[in-house]
Amino acid sequence: MSDQLQKRIAIGCVSYINALPFSLGLAKIQDVILHTAPPADLIPQILKGKLRYALTSSLGSVLYPLHAFSKFGIAAYKKILSVNLYATPKFFSKGALRIGVTKESLSSQYLLNILCKYLWETPLPHTVQMTSDAILTASPEEYDGLLLIGDQALHSPHLPGFSTYDLAQGWYELTHLPFVFAAILSSTLQEKDTVQAAFAHALHQYETSPHAVFTQAQQQSQLSKKQIQEYYSLCRYRLQEDDIEGFQKFREYYGKIAQH
The missing domain is CATH 3.40.190.10 (Periplasmic binding protein-like II)
Known part of the structure; x- marks a missing residue:
């Protein structure tokens, strides 16, 4: 080499x-x-x-x-486990969405916007930048959803009060592509x-x-x-x-x- x-x-x-x-x-x-x-x-x-x-x-x-x-x-292809949207039950029916994200999220934030508009047909979310630790302790009363990526997402497949959606799986549902x-x-x-x-x-x-x-x-x-x-x-x-x-x-x- x-x-x-x-x-x-x-x-x-x-x-x-x-x-x-x-x-x-x-x-x-x-x-x-x-x-x-x-x-x-x-x-x-x-x-x-x-x-x-x-x-x-x-x-x-x-x-x-x-x-x-x-x-x-x-x-x-189909799922990844390390790019997670944690959504409240009202995520898919509420008008204005408030989503907590980390500064590490780049392509995943835009992927979330695409899925909101073209797969789930919800408004584009308003994002609030947070630390990963803050996301892990965030309340479903304050946020309609949370976006977490990387190793900490692998560690946290579920958060209390939220349902987990794998964004790679959502992308596959929309496009049938990796x-x-x-x-x-x-x-x-x-x-x-x-x-x-x-x-x-x-x-x-x-x-x-x-x-x-x-x-x-x-x-x-x-x-x-x-x-x-x-x-x-x-x-x-x-x-x-x-x-x-x-x-x-x-x-x-x-x-x-x-x-x-």
Whole structure:
């Protein structure tokens, strides 16, 4: 791998356990400087030039002039378990909706808007930014819904007073396509092949010997081995034609909502 990298390359990667099949292997490549962070923190670093490449929210290539590499990412087909809407019974019948979200939610917030408008036919929600801890203790009397993503969503499949809806499942009900939550984004196409080769190398290590990823995921999340294995079985890392089609459909829906 080091023969292909002429100089050290700074690569960003989502800090959740769903990205460990990439980040664990990337960290072992001598010529890669790996920086892990939530997706909302990685995109500004690409825009400022602090990072040239990052596996981060796919929304970045919709909102900004960033390239999305098409071979690798994190996609979900039918369900994902880590992007949860917790809704009260009045969510689908009330006029104005008040939703608590974290600052880490990027593509999932826009996905929620799309599902509200085109699947559930509810008004677009008014969002209130909260910490993850505040969401976990929020009252159904104060909020019509709560949006939580990542490892904490995996830890909290249910919240008192709310019903849980998997947004990847909602997307499938709307489109019958996978949803691409994360992609490799860059402001340049220079060294594209080299960077993709680094991701391919890391993913190959996971695919041939997943034990290290499972062990790290258990330590990081405190979830059971069974939960970890189920979760990884839902994540798609090699993007296929239907994943790309799903991402293009997301772009279309985003454009429709942005026009209003």
